[in-house]
Amino acid sequence: MDMGIFVDKQTRAIVQAITGEQGSFHTRLMLDYGTKIVAGVTPGKGGTKVHDVPVYDTVKEAAEKHNANASIIFVPAPFAAEAAFEAMEANLKTIVMITEHIPIKDAIRVMAKAKQLGTIVIGPNTPGIIVPGECKLGIMPAHVFERGIVGIASRSGTLTYEIAAGITVADLGQSTCIGLGGDPIIGLSFVETLKQFGKNDQTKAVALIGEIGGNLEELAAAFIATEGYEKPVVAYVAGRTAPPGKRMGHAGAIVMGRTGTARSKIEAFSKAGVQVAEMPSEVAKILSQRLMKEKYI
Amino acid sequence: MDMGIFVDKQTRAIVQAITGEQGSFHTRLMLDYGTKIVAGVTPGKGGTKVHDVPVYDTVKEAAEKHNANASIIFVPAPFAAEAAFEAMEANLKTIVMITEHIPIKDAIRVMAKAKQLGTIVIGPNTPGIIVPGECKLGIMPAHVFERGIVGIASRSGTLTYEIAAGITVADLGQSTCIGLGGDPIIGLSFVETLKQFGKNDQTKAVALIGEIGGNLEELAAAFIATEGYEKPVVAYVAGRTAPPGKRMGHAGAIVMGRTGTARSKIEAFSKAGVQVAEMPSEVAKILSQRLMKEKYI
């Protein structure tokens, strides 16, 4: 049985920009977690090693020699889209883009190619993905996660750890925790993630952590309502107090005119029967109640 | 039974740049031949008519209102690639590009999109396609063609009429005569056309009319040899006397360094067992002999 979605113990990942500060630091943490980091790529540094991981000049070479199927990208923003193209062309099917500040125009092109090839792109501007106990392809602190039954999809970083920690403390744990990314253009939507969690046996409930900007939450609410989603879903939406026209830290967290308000999202969830937590700590509480009611715990 | 390949009596075509001199002139000739020209397109001339054919501003509108499935393009070279994109997006599946002098860069993009969508592009720089008695989507003189059993694929215009006329006089006639186009980048190759003729019951023999430049003839020869092509094939290759580095009228008819010589093509055909005519008039003669031997006539 699959423990989580998108990645697992068999995932063989490369790290793009492995020789950089971030890349090298998190390679060590991912290796420590047990993730199979099979190779790294930094153009011009081919032939060297980082934490005993061999480094190549091109993704093609790294992927072919080590039979990789995933990549995590730490490449600086101006070159990150190109890095994603390189990974897609090398046939890596899951790509985590940690990089922040990628121009929208570039992100749009990356997602178009990903759609064509059927590549899963997590991010950009994401903490990554973790299937506790199996695989961590990201920069999240491992200690707040515990193998369990809640699938988390979030547009945020630290707030996710906050809520995940609550879920861990409540002894529910996570099947997978996935950061969709804080940018306006990201590879995965709540709807796509909900579909995956729907098919995943390990996942008994889903937590959606949204924020202002865009309409991914509204689309998720519509999907849940029209499809009659079977697993319990709890939502939290950050940014109720955010003024319009201001970016709240994330490039994607902005109310534009009348669209993208927390209110609109919360109303949409409520209408779809999704319980919305008022405070981060409530997410775990509501999940516990719902899961008890449904006799999962 | 299909009489020919790619087009037939059911083909419903639009003419792009129908209000131009060429477009209007050949629309009349195609209508006279019985081709279903259902609409025309010239931006800014929507609402007018040409030879009673309604004109629209966009291909989308023309195609949707008249349920078209093909297009013939007379649009000037700088806008011809865009016209092809418009036709492809409107879901027209057979596109004849009469236009000459389209830049290579543009043609490459057109062919890439066509491949993606599965669109058949005939040309550019082609006289078009004719299935005698059924459909003429092109600018060739109709009187040299007669319904019959020889499939012709050619990179040339007038030379094709010369050879087709000979085949008509020899009472063999044509199942389809298709001009691949005289440009370096064209939508169909001899190989692709051979495959179609192979599947077409009406076609009992194939005439390939090549010329210097590129290696489509060599590839056709290799295909015939390795696949064991079942129908008799006769070839003619123009340009034995052409000096290297000079364009012989067609943008594509050029010997570059050592590649693209008539000699190389003729040798390849001969090696593949394809009889090569020395003079245009010999094509019909050889075909008659071969077909008599195979008891088709």
Place this chain on the structure above:
Amino acid sequence: MKLFEYEAKKIFAKYGIPIPKGEIATTPAEAREVAAKLNVPVMVKAQILVAGRGKAGGILFADTPKEAELAAEKLLGVEIKGVRVPSVLVEERITAKNELYFGITVDRALRCYVAVASSEGGMEIEEVATRMPEKVVKVFINPIYGFQPYHARQVAGRIGYAGKQMLSLASTFFKVYKLATDYDVELAEMNPLIEKTNQEFAAADTRLIIDDNAFYRHREFENRVTEEETKLTPQEREAQKRGLAYVKLDGNIGIVGNGAGLVMATLDTIQLYGGNPANFLDVGGGASAEKMSASLKIVLSDTRVNAVFINVLGGITRCDEIAKGVLEVRKQVGFAKPIVIRLVGTNEEEGRHILTEAGIHVLSSMEEAAEKVVEMAKAGGSNGYGYIR
């Protein structure tokens, strides 16, 4: 980054998009000169970046140079929707037969650019979309093949134009797309795009928002950013200099946290408990002691603030670094305002230890801390009552 109307219009004009004749003026006398030069009835338009400028009285009409001068006098230096008017655009007044809309923006859900057009311009397009959805034409742009001239013609046809006018509109739409791509825009908009009585068109008002993340491809805006800085509050300026995400809000509780989502949630929680945040400040991931102390100093320097909430959940961020940063501030500038600290996560023990050693109490629950800080702020944040002295 939002460009002023006159800046945007310069760029539109560069692409051959027709705009009304006009010039910028920063004094009433200049406005008079421009109007005299134009020698036609003019509009005097406040150059501010807030929406709804017209309704708020930011656009005045003037039939003579003298009237233009008076109009400029009325607008310059005045605050509209809380923003001071630094300059006015004096522009020929064009009689509109029709007011249209055209814009290129980003569709986040479909992950593509989208062209939006309407025969009903002059008001916000969202309003048209709500009131007359059938009047809004949207064309989603294929990221690989782009917006082609024939798409522009389709759009022009669908909003009701034919013949030469269709061609002329389409040509303008296509130029806007070209501009949008070249300049990495989040929004390029003509609203209203005016159909004149002579059947021609002019972009009477334009908006451009450039993707900040693409500035490295548009070095020409670097100066623009520097100019903008002079209009920032001291806190905003300092945060920008240090690459911190800072947004000024209306309240009195200063906030420092790590992670945009967590800080937003902190603001929301404060409000739930009846408090009012004074700012959003994300210290970022993996912040050093130095970055933490810079952040805290920014918040403390805001005179409106009478209590501070530090909310850190350590992931890549280490709690000991945060603690060190806090102590550094106390050493350097002292704590004139009460501060509530919630600190959990990576190196939590070390961080708590550093702070408790220094006599500073640390909380674990975000909600408890939020409640506490709201209480303090309500009490006026008097130092005596402060949670931390």
Place this chain on the structure above:
Amino acid sequence: MKLFEYEAKKIFAKYGIPIPKGEIATTPAEAREVAAKLNVPVMVKAQILVAGRGKAGGILFADTPKEAELAAEKLLGVEIKGVRVPSVLVEERITAKNELYFGITVDRALRCYVAVASSEGGMEIEEVATRMPEKVVKVFINPIYGFQPYHARQVAGRIGYAGKQMLSLASTFFKVYKLATDYDVELAEMNPLIEKTNQEFAAADTRLIIDDNAFYRHREFENRVTEEETKLTPQEREAQKRGLAYVKLDGNIGIVGNGAGLVMATLDTIQLYGGNPANFLDVGGGASAEKMSASLKIVLSDTRVNAVFINVLGGITRCDEIAKGVLEVRKQVGFAKPIVIRLVGTNEEEGRHILTEAGIHVLSSMEEAAEKVVEMAKAGGSNGYGYIR
């Protein structure tokens, strides 16, 4: 259109691709000056567009300015492979540790651009491909996504470079691709691309062929075309002016036909019968009487021609127009040389009628006509023996 080496190098340099220092010279004195200015051993390179220039003695070495002057004297005005040398490029001589190859060209069969590289440069790449196919790296370029920097790195790695040299090579390859796309090239080539003893690289020789059909996007080449015209034969110049496809050949039988393929086939047939065509001339599709007469006059004006073959199969072209054009020429300039006419197809009857009325005999079979014209040319094309007087 082929560019001269020095023209190509200017463009390569504009893209930041390293090239040897050097300047063009049109006189020996200039060559001396350039060499003196460079103050290093130089190469003096004939600027002609034919391949194999080096082997044909078109590149000379010079260690002193005086030697450079002498070398230029040797080359300038001399004919190499039948082409007069109009100028020389005087260029610093670079010691090569290795000679590489890199080029972007068109793959006709796969309908895409292709990047070709080799660690074996300095000779024609087809030769390398024949002799050491394993030394040729080809990357077919996806028309939608293009040649990306990582493709360039893959190529640089595959021809044996690593580290900084790999990065530097890749950067150069990528720039060549950028240039190739911007300039609509059929071929952009560095051969040899030299690896210097200091590990750096320089494009010692470059070739650029621009797609003639894309000139409307590159107006800067229009003057270049005009300049070229001065080097054309009168026949070539006249044909170019009238937009006729004309190629000069070595023989004595002038050819006019309609359709490139048919004219090529006509040349081939003439040769089969033992004749030698003097030219290729395609009058084009749907030619008017005027265009026909212009074409015929071009062929007749060639003093080498002693017999003419007109081969027309009317499709869009109307035989009556062709006939009228022929008569017009007879009226204007007379027929000083025998002419054989083969005329069939659209309006054949009218065309034949016009010509036979005028006493001109018309044939139907291309082969019969070809045989006839060869016979005439062999007879010296004396007017008395001519098929048409």
